[in-house]
Amino acid sequence: MKLHLLxxxxxxxxxxxIVWIGIAYAQKKRVTSEGYFLAGKSLDWKVIGASLFASNISTVHLVGLAESGFKDGILWGNFEWFSTVELLILAFVFVPFFLKSKVVTLPEFLxxxxxxxxxMILALFSILAALFMHIGISFYAGAVxxxxxxxxxxxxxxxxxxxxTGLYTIIGGLxxxxxxxxxxxVILILGSLLITLLALFALPEVGIHSFAELKTAVTPDRLSAVNFDSAAKGFSFRDMLFSHLILGIWYWCTDQTIVQRILGAKDENQARLGAVFAGFLKILPPFIMILPGILAFALFRSEIGEDTKSVLPxxxxxxxxxxxxxxxxxxxxAAVMSSVAAALTSCSTLVVYDVFDRLKPGLTDGKKIRIGRITAGLVLVLAVIWSPFLGNLGAIFELINQMFSIFAPSIVVVFxxxxxSSRGTSQASFLTLLLGSGIAAGVFLTEKYLTVNGVRNFVSSAEGLGINWMSQTVYFFLLSxxxxWATSTMGAKPALNVQVSSLSFSGxxxxxxxxxxxLMACMSVVYFIFF
Structure with a gap:
């Protein structure tokens, strides 16, 4: 397609x-380490909620969800809708502990x-995840x-x-x-809504004038979010429900890239309100990102054919x-830049506070900011080198969740x-992170890359273990x-530096x-419609 001048x-x-706004805003503020890495703890609920949403919705979503809608339908909307529950878990379970502990990074909390x-283990995991998954895959999805x-x-x-992205992120920080x-x-929502509306308006041109006719054209199961039959798609609603809870708690509640916005909140109430606001925003993606893929199946099935990555283009x-x-x-x-910027800020914060500040305590604000900027620049270069080699790794959206499932279960257990509970010991945390993630990574790599008698498989079966990756996520969580708990019961009860508790509505x-x-009432209505 040739670009028109407009x-x-x-x-x-x-x-x-966007570059000018980011740089100009940074120059108005006196730069301190707290200002650079945590926005001076000045963020209110509107900025937190919008930032959580934008950090999450990358080009991976826009491309991958459209592709998933074309192939499987609204079932993939559960990945977005389940996030509403996990954001409430963030608000009422995790926020009080993170803010009261006054940490800059989540590894510091551990x-x-x-x-x-x-x-150190979590810091390493987080840096690698930001580099290879958050940034690298976002670059690739946008480039596709x-x-x-x-x-x-x-x-x-x-x-x-x-x-x-690097210009305003490296200069201005969080x-x-x-x-x-x-x-x-705003740009993300408007752009996605626009293409959804135009696709709806195009339906009469192919003889579709009602919702019933649309269901017939795309097959009814594409408009059902609840499907307990795993045979057709390789996973069921049940698989998605339990695996997503694990992946979602890791992503929304324990991933530095996301939670850094919570750590920069003015106070606990603003942080909680921001998480709830993000929950409302997460209702939108299935309607403006997956639905276009379903509509593309009705409108342009022959043009797309087997090249399902081309649905959005x-x-x-x-x-x-x-x-x-x-x-x-x-x-x-906007999608790719917001995700990359969030991950860059996360990486620089982790390297400064979990590596350099430990090796050489007492670094000045100027040195911390300088190290953070250099780190962001290096990570950006590495991600640029790595991202173009992702072309043969399968469906983008499913891939990124599958890779997250390797280390997410053990991290969720530890957090x-x-x-x-006050019973968990330091030895239990260390072994869970090390063994739980190590075993999961071993299974993933073996299933994908081990070749036996010239056939890539695990136990002489083309399907490997014969267990879909969502179910494996649950099993890895149970193993972790x-x-x-086995390790914790063998050790003495630890002396804690942070207070432990359960669900909290105080504050x-x-x-x-x-x-x-x-928010929960809205989600009940959504599932009533798409049951």
Whole structure:
């Protein structure tokens, strides 16, 4: 597709504008280490919620969810809708402990609860996850779209995104990132909503005039979010329910890339309200990101064929008029830039506070900021080098969740039981992180890459263990739980540096509790419609 002048202007204006806003905002503030890494603990609920949403919704979502909608339907919407529950868990279970412990990073929290070994393991996991998954896969997903639409070389697209994002992130830190993410949230929603509406308006052209006719055209199961039959898609609603709870608690409650916004909150109530606000925003993606994929099945099935990664590019090329294509590309850029910026900030914070500040305590603000900027730059370069080699790894959205499932179960065990119980020991945490993740990684690599008699398999079976990755996530969680409690019962009860408790509503305003109840009511209605 050749870019019209109006589209090119829209893209250029977005890139220049977002970079300028990020840098200009940073220059208005006196830069301190707390300001650079935690936005001076000044974030309110609106910025926290929008930033949580934008950090989460990357081009992986826009491309991957459209592809998943085309292939399987609204069932993949559960990945978004289940997040509402996990964000409430963040608000009422994790927020009080993180803020009261006054930590800058989540590995630091593990050191206070357990010991330095757990801190270093989690810091390593978090840095690698940010580099290879958050940033690398986001770069690749964005580049795939730009290659399909404009014929841009993947290396060119990755470098363009890296330079634009790196400028304001490295200069401004978290303050610039959350401001730009708030703007990008609006662009993301508007761009995705636009393509959904245009796809709906195009249905009469192919003879679809009602919801019943749409269900017939795309097959009814594509519009059902609840499916207990695992035969058709390789997993069921039950598999997704339990595995997503584990993955979601890890992602929303224990991943530095996400939780750093909570750590920068003004106070506990603002943090909780921000998490609830993000929960409401997470209702939207299935309607504006998965539904277009379902509609593409009705509209452009023959054009897409087996090339399911092209679902979103085909929608953009076929539906959007001149001028609006630029807006959609800006939305795609917003998605990838917000995710990359969040992960870069996370990486620099982890390296400064969990590596350098431990090796050489008492670093000045200036040195911490300098190390953070250098780290962000190096991570950006490494991600640029790594991301173009992702082309043969399968469906993007499923891949990223499958890779997360390797280490998420053991991390959730250590955090969750470490918060709700005082019995867990430092040795239990260390062994759970080490063995739980090690065994999961071994199974993943063996299933994917071990070759026996010329056939890639695990136990002489093309399906490996014959257990889908979602079910494996649950089994890895149970294994990690067993390691944690078996080790804990063999050791003496530890002396704790943080207070442990259970579900807490104290410190929450009535509006936080009321909105939480409303959020659950909204989700009940959604599942009633798509049951």
């Amino acid at each position: 589209d090119a202007v829209a893209i250029f204006a977005y890139l220049i504008g 050191e206070k609860r357990y010991d330095s070994r757990s801190r 779209v730009f290659e399909a639409i404009f014929g841009w070389n993947i290396w060119f697209s990755v470098c363009l995104i890296a330079v634009a 303050s610039s990132v959350v401001l730009t993410e708030s703007i990008q949230t 085909v929608l953009i090329m076929e539906l959007l008029p001149i001028g609006l294509k630029g807006l959609m590309v800006a939305a795609l850029l 969750l039981f470490g918060i709700v 739980t067993a390691i944690y 929450s305003s009535r509006i936080v509790i009321g909105l939480s109840v409303l």
